[in-house]
Amino acid sequence: MKKSLRNYFIIMFLLVSLVHMQDFIHRLTVPLYFKTAVSLGYDSNFLRFSGEEMDNADFSAWMLGDAPSFDSFVIKPELRLTYSPVFHSGHDTNLKFRLAYSDYGQTKIKSYASMSAVLEQHLGTYQWLTLGYVISPDIFLRYYRDSDSLVRDTQKCRFTSETVYATYSFPVFRKTWIRLKSQLNKQYFVPEFTEFDMDILSVESRIYTRMIPDTRLSFWVNIGAGDNISFNNGLSSTTIDRAYSVTSTGFLGTYYPHNTLKAVHILLSAEYREYESLDLDDPLHLGRYHWDYKSSVWADRDITRKLFGQFRINYRFRQTDSQYDWVSSLKTFDKFEVWLKFSYDFTLDLFY
Numbered sequence: 001m002k003k004s005l006r007n008y009f010i011i012m013f014l015l016v017s018l019v020h021m022q023d024f025i026h027r028l029t030v031p032l033y034f035k036t037a038v039s040l041g042y043d044s045n046f047l048r049f050s051g052e053e054m055d056n057a058d059f060s061a062w063m064l065g066d067a068p069s070f071d072s073f074v075i076k077p078e079l080r081l082t083y084s085p086v087f088h089s090g091h092d093t094n095l096k097f098r099l100a101y102s103d104y105g106q107t108k109i110k111s112y113a114s115m116s117a118v119l120e121q122h123l124g125t126y127q128w129l130t131l132g133y134v135i136s137p138d139i140f141l142r143y144y145r146d147s148d149s150l151v152r153d154t155q156k157c158r159f160t161s162e163t164v165y166a167t168y169s170f171p172v173f174r175k176t177w178i179r180l181k182s183q184l185n186k187q188y189f190v191p192e193f194t195e196f197d198m199d200i201l202s203v204e205s206r207i208y209t210r211m212i213p214d215t216r217l218s219f220w221v222n223i224g225a226g227d228n229i230s231f232n233n234g235l236s237s238t239t240i241d242r243a244y245s246v247t248s249t250g251f252l253g254t255y256y257p258h259n260t261l262k263a264v265h266i267l268l269s270a271e272y273r274e275y276e277s278l279d280l281d282d283p284l285h286l287g288r289y290h291w292d293y294k295s296s297v298w299a300d301r302d303i304t305r306k307l308f309g310q311f312r313i314n315y316r317f318r319q320t321d322s323q324y325d326w327v328s329s330l331k332t333f334d335k336f337e338v339w340l341k342f343s344y345d346f347t348l349d350l351f352y
Contacts, residue, residue, distance in 0.1 A: 032083055037343035039076040045335035046072045046104060047142045052329045062154045063143050065107060072106035094120040109156065112139045126177035130167040136160065144193065159189040159196070176209040183224075195237040197230040202246070214256045222248045240282045246273045248292075260301060262308075267296040283324050290320040290331065298339075310341040 049070055053063060057070075064070075078100035087093050096118040104110040114136040121129045141157040165183035172178055181204040189196045202224025210216050228242040250269030257264060271292040277285035298312035313336070320331035 030083070030085055032081060032348045033345070034348060035080040035082075035343055035345050037078045037080070037341060039074075039078075039339050039341040041074040041076065041337055041339040042071065043074055043104075043335065043337050044071045045333060046070070046074070046106070046110060048333050048335065050330055050333045065109065065143055065156075067107040067110075069106060072104045072110070074105065075103045077101055077103075091122040091124075092120070093122070094118075096120065109140050112136055124171075126169060126171040128167070128169045128179075130165075132163075132165045132167075134161075134163040134165075136162075155190075155192045157189065157193050157196075159187050159193070162186045162188075172207075175211050176207065179206045179208065180204070181206070194230045194233070195228075195235065195240070196242065197228070198226045198242070199229050200224055200226045200246075214258065216254045218252045220250050222246075240279060240285065241277050242275070242285060243277075244273050244275045246271060248272070250294075262300040262302050264299045265297070267294070269294045283322075284327055287323040288320065288327060288331070289322075290318055292316070292318045303342075306345045308343045308345075310339070310343075312339040312341065313337070314339070 047064070047067070047070065049057075049063070054070060057064065078098060081097045083095040083097075085093055085095075096116075098116045099113070100115075101113045102111055114134065116132065116134040118130060118132040123129060137160050139159055139161060141159060143154050144157045163183060163185045165181060167179050167181040169177050169179040183202050183204070185198075185200040185202075187196070187198045187200065188194075202222055204220055204222040206218055206220035208216065208218045224246045226242075226244045226246065230238050231241045231243070232238055248269060248271035250267065252265065252267045255264045256262070271294075272289065273292065274289040275285040277288075279286060294314070294316045296312060296314045298310055301309045303309050315334075315336045317334040318332060320328050322328045322331075
């Protein structure tokens with residue numbers, strides 16, 4: 001009798017476990033949502049040359065490498081994947097992956113790939129927890145003279161950018177919420193330029209509101225610091241501390257006009273960066289700071305039910321100030337970009 005009762009409980013346990021396992025598997029077998037896109041753009045100053053460098057380009061042709069000019073057409077294909085398993089019927093869970101490539105027409109050395117993965121968990125009204133990871137494994141900055149080389153050879157300055165971040169958003173009052181963000185960006189250079197290696201830690205507070213009909217507005221403040229982790233590591237070029245503090249603020253407004261345009265956006269931001277060097281033998285960083293202004297305007301439009309278009313204009317101006325006029329003129333630049341983007345959404349259901 002006892003053996004029969006034990007077998008009965010074992011069978012019931014297995015049946016209940018099987019039902020729960022089937023329900024769990026069912027929650028995982030959801031469609032995969034894809035978005036493919038291609039952006040066609042023009043960059044007026046893709047290597048971020050100052051006006052002085054452009055004026056002297058005939059005498060310093062090595063700075064351009066194989067590029068025939070300072071501007072370039074750019075093509076950026078990308079693929080996005082969203083996977084949303086149903087762990088809780090009242091709260092969304094999203095896993096998002098993105099793979100993109102930037103192809104510069106003037107010089108292939110500037111072209112690079114980037115990848116990202118994001119986990120989003122909905123916790124309540126206007127309440128989300130997000131974890132993200134972004135990596136660009138090989139970005140070409142520009143040509144420089146290697147200060148560790150006795151002959152000061154021209155080298156390709158390349159680096160890897162790796163970012164991890166976490167955000168948490170929560171409501172504060174009607175149709176208004178705040179998002180807090182903590183981020184660590186690692187910029188590690190090729191062996192010839194390890195003196196630029198940086199760990200950049202920042203925190204951001206951003207407030208959103210949809211209190212105005214057909215409009216979404218956001219304002220943010222970001223505070224960070226760049227730690228020059230290769231400072232004084234034994235190489236002659238690392239005796240200069242390139243650490244800095246940075247503060248930025250910005251505004252993003254979106255209007256939904258309910259006509260042929262799906263949305264119109266405007267973005268304005270300003271960043272203040274100040275270098276910490278107090279070394280009198282370091283004129284390039286001593287007393288140097290800059291303001292970096294960025295503005296963008298873009299519009300979205302639905303072309304068909306699954307095909308979308310976007311037109312965008314960006315402008316950037318960085319004004320550098322220093323105790324030395326030659327540093328100010330060398331590190332000040334501006335650029336503008338024009339982009340036309342097409343994206344297409346489709347669903348892949350592997351389980352039905």
